[in-house]
Amino acid sequence: MLSNRFNRWTVAAIALMGTAIATVPGRVLAQTPDHPSDTAAQFPTRNDLKSLTTSGSYLAARHASVERDATSAAAFYRSALRTDPKNNELLDRAFISSVADGDIDEAVKLAERVLTIDKTNRVARLVVGVHDLKMKKYATAQTNINQSIRGPITDLVATLLSGWAAYGAGDSKGAVATIDKLAGPEWYPLFKDLHAGMILELAGKEKDAGTRFERAYKLDDSMLRVTEAYARWLSRNKDAAAATTVYQAFDKKLARHPLIVEGLRDTKAGKKLPPLVDSAQAGAAEALYGIGATLTRRGGEDLALVYLQLSLYLQPTHPLALLSLADLYESVKRPQMAIKVYERVPSTSPLKRNAQIQLAIDLDSADRTDEAIKILKGVTSEDSKDLEAIMALGNIERGRKKFGDCGATYSQGVDVLPAGNDKANSVWYYYRGICEERSKQWAKAEADMKKALELQPDQPHVLNYLGYSWIDQGVNLDEGMKMIKRAVEQRPDDGYIVDSLGWAYYRIGNYEEAVKNLERAIDLKPEDPTINDHLGDAYWRVGRTLEAKFQWSHARDLKPEPDELPKIEAKIANGLTEDNSNSSAAQAEKKKDDGKGG
Numbered sequence: 001m002l003s004n005r006f007n008r009w010t011v012a013a014i015a016l017m018g019t020a021i022a023t024v025p026g027r028v029l030a031q032t033p034d035h036p037s038d039t040a041a042q043f044p045t046r047n048d049l050k051s052l053t054t055s056g057s058y059l060a061a062r063h064a065s066v067e068r069d070a071t072s073a074a075a076f077y078r079s080a081l082r083t084d085p086k087n088n089e090l091l092d093r094a095f096i097s098s099v100a101d102g103d104i105d106e107a108v109k110l111a112e113r114v115l116t117i118d119k120t121n122r123v124a125r126l127v128v129g130v131h132d133l134k135m136k137k138y139a140t141a142q143t144n145i146n147q148s149i150r151g152p153i154t155d156l157v158a159t160l161l162s163g164w165a166a167y168g169a170g171d172s173k174g175a176v177a178t179i180d181k182l183a184g185p186e187w188y189p190l191f192k193d194l195h196a197g198m199i200l201e202l203a204g205k206e207k208d209a210g211t212r213f214e215r216a217y218k219l220d221d222s223m224l225r226v227t228e229a230y231a232r233w234l235s236r237n238k239d240a241a242a243a244t245t246v247y248q249a250f251d252k253k254l255a256r257h258p259l260i261v262e263g264l265r266d267t268k269a270g271k272k273l274p275p276l277v278d279s280a281q282a283g284a285a286e287a288l289y290g291i292g293a294t295l296t297r298r299g300g301e302d303l304a305l306v307y308l309q310l311s312l313y314l315q316p317t318h319p320l321a322l323l324s325l326a327d328l329y330e331s332v333k334r335p336q337m338a339i340k341v342y343e344r345v346p347s348t349s350p351l352k353r354n355a356q357i358q359l360a361i362d363l364d365s366a367d368r369t370d371e372a373i374k375i376l377k378g379v380t381s382e383d384s385k386d387l388e389a390i391m392a393l394g395n396i397e398r399g400r401k402k403f404g405d406c407g408a409t410y411s412q413g414v415d416v417l418p419a420g421n422d423k424a425n426s427v428w429y430y431y432r433g434i435c436e437e438r439s440k441q442w443a444k445a446e447a448d449m450k451k452a453l454e455l456q457p458d459q460p461h462v463l464n465y466l467g468y469s470w471i472d473q474g475v476n477l478d479e480g481m482k483m484i485k486r487a488v489e490q491r492p493d494d495g496y497i498v499d500s501l502g503w504a505y506y507r508i509g510n511y512e513e514a515v516k517n518l519e520r521a522i523d524l525k526p527e528d529p530t531i532n533d534h535l536g537d538a539y540w541r542v543g544r545t546l547e548a549k550f551q552w553s554h555a556r557d558l559k560p561e562p563d564e565l566p567k568i569e570a571k572i573a574n575g576l577t578e579d580n581s582n583s584s585a586a587q588a589e590k591k592k593d594d595g596k597g598g
Contacts, residue, residue: 053083054080054083057080058080058090060072061075061076061079061080061097064076065093068337069337070100070101070102071101071337073093074094074103074106077093077094078094078106081094091110091113092121094110095107095110095113095123095127099127099306100302100305100306101309102312104127104130104313108127108131111124111125112124112128120147122150123148125144125147125148126148126158126310127310129141129143129144129147129148129161130284130313133161133164133165133168133314134281134313134314136168138165138168138280139165139169141162141165141168142162142169145162145165146158146162152184152185153291153295153303155184156182156188156291157287157288157291157307159179160179160192160195160287161284161288162178163176163178163179163196163199164199164281164283165284167199167202167203167283168279168280172200172205176196176199179192180196189219190216190219190220190223191287191290193213193215193216193219194213194225194229194290195283195287197210197211197216197229198229198275198277198286199283200212202275202279206236206237207237209233210234213230213233214230216230217230224250224257224259224260224320225276225290225320227247227249228263228276229275231243231244231246231247231263231267231273232273232274233275234246235266235267235272236272236273240268240270243267244264244267247260247264248264251264258350258351258353258354259350259351261350281314281315282314285311285312285314285318286311288307288308288321289308289311289324291307292304292305292306292308292311292321292324292325293308293321296324301328301332305325305328308324308325309325316344317346317349319350319351319352319355320351322342322344322345322355323354323355323358326338326342326355326358329341330358330362335365336362336366338358338359339362339363342355342359342362343359353382353389356375356376356378357376357389357392359375360373360376360393360396361392361396364399369400373393376389376392377393380393380412384412384416385416387416387417390409390410390412390413391413391428393409394409394410394432398431398434401438403434403435403436403438404435407435410431410435414428414432422455422456423455423456426451426452426453426455426456426459426462427452429448429452430448430452430461430462430465432448433446433447433448433452433465433466434465445469446466449462449465449466449469450466458486458490460486460487460490460491460497461487461497463484463486463487464487464496464497464500466483467479467480467481467483467487468480468484468500470483471504471508477508480504481504481508484500484501487500487501488501494524495521495522495523495524495531496521496531498517498521499518499521499525499528499530501517502516502517502520502521502535502538503518503534506518506534506538514538515535515539515542518531518535522535527558529555529556529558529559529560529564532551532554532558533552533555533564533568535551536548536549536550536551536552536555536571537571540571540575541576548571548575548576549571549572552571552572553572555568
């Protein structure tokens with residue numbers, strides 16, 4: 001009999017086949033030792049896979065691929081391949097899934113099988129070539145990598161990797177010549193000069209390396225790795241002051257990047273910094289990371305995933321590649337996979353703190369909030385002025401309705417806010433005001449909301465929150481209504497803000513205007529239970545009782561807060577009575593606590 005944790009992949013297989021697969025085990029979801037019910041480890045065990053049919057494994061793998069669960073997809077495709085070893089489609093899919101999962105050793109084995117069938121398979125050539133490079137088989141690495149060329153991106157990657165393989169084989173001159181021969185889009189020269197410079201640097205040709213780094217820097221002085229490579233070279237070949245100037249210029253564009261902060265500290269101390277990479281393998285990893293990170297930012301997630309995994313195969317602790325891979329998983333809504341990547345960032349890396357903050361945010365989204373809070377408190381205890389970590393902690397506490405805690409956390413940030421950045425500072429008072437209002441400290445909340453507006457006048461979310469709060473309390477009615485209208489003017493398509501305007505009209509007894517605006521809010525946010533409940537109340541007040549009950553029924557079906565459900569059901573049964581007329585007002589209060597925007 002199948003258990004209630006019947007795996008998601010097999011559910012998809014059943015849906016596609018129309019009948020249950022009798023051989024599928026009921027408990028395919030593995031558990032981690034620290035988290036017995038942790039869904040982050042939802043992949044099949046060997047015993048699970050043995051009992052699956054070929055079709056069951058295939059369909060489950062296809063579903064896992066759609067869900068971007070590369071670990072499960074690879075396991076299921078390999079399972080299907082074992083039962084049908086001559087199926088070329090299964091072989092190809094098992095290979096690609098293994099690469100995406102980062103299991104490069106397994107991918108290499110499959111790639112070699114792919115190449116016996118299709119010698120022109122470019123991804124297989126690339127993977128085998130990177131494996132050869134890692135194993136210091138530089139001649140065969142070049143042969144395989146050179147056969148992986150297909151288009152502008154892959155041309156560049158293959159050429160850079162081939163150059164690094166040539167350097168590894170002791171031919172730095174040939175390596176640079178290989179890179180220089182490549183012609184293509186206008187963005188090629190930046191990567192060509194950067195990698196030619198790093199190769200020349202390792203070959204002891206410091207003057208030539210400096211020429212390349214300077215040229216790359218002039219092409220784009222906002223690229224982190226170009227800045228680092230050039231500043232490091234300057235620290236050894238010019239002086240610390242020149243290197244410091246380059247770091248400071250970057251810091252003005254993107255303040256307090258951890259690697260730049262570390263570089264500034266070292267150059268100000270007069271240190272001569274080592275090259276960015278120290279081997280052919282590290283250089284190749286840098287090439288794969290650089291292109292992979294660029295593709296991630298430009299929407300090329302699938303190819304970016306391949307490059308980032310190969311980069312980490314060559315250099316498993318490359319912190320920037322790890323952060324880029326985790327960011328990619330977040331962009332495709334896979335926080336559980338991002339968590340595992342963030343945990344791999346070395347504790348000695350200046351980027352560990354960044355990884356910890358993002359790790360905490362993903363842990364919270366996975367309902368592991370206690371762990372998230374513990375991590376962030378650890379970060380803030382090390383640096384009590386770390387505004388990013390303090391904000392992340394406050395946001396998690398606010399999202400989890402720990403209003404007393406988040407008020408204190410935001411206060412910690414307010415106490416160390418820098419002067420002069422009014423727009424950025426405004427949000428701190430707004431968020432703290434939400435926590436204070438929700439913890440029944442209205443005087444403090446009102447003062448913070450006013451401060452937020454003083455720093456950033458006409459901010460729509462603050463206008464909405466403060467204006468509605470006044471109307472709800474029956475004070476400053478005219479000013480409160482003006483505030484909400486100004487918020488709606490700025491955000492006419494924000495269903496929550498339009499709902500506030502409709503509910504404000506309701507609270508002052510203008511039911512016709514309430515209906516008009518709440519109907520508009522429903523058009524914008526049809527699946528929100530609170531807005532549907534509000535519209536039901538407004539309909540009832542204008543005598544549209546049948547429509548009122550329909551809206552309440554819809555609100556009930558949209559899964560409102562548990563403590564609101566009985567009140568909505570009472571209205572469905574008895575209409576709007578003296579006993580339940582305040583239920584929507586209570587919901588409106590709760591609706592405000594998300595504090596989104598700012």
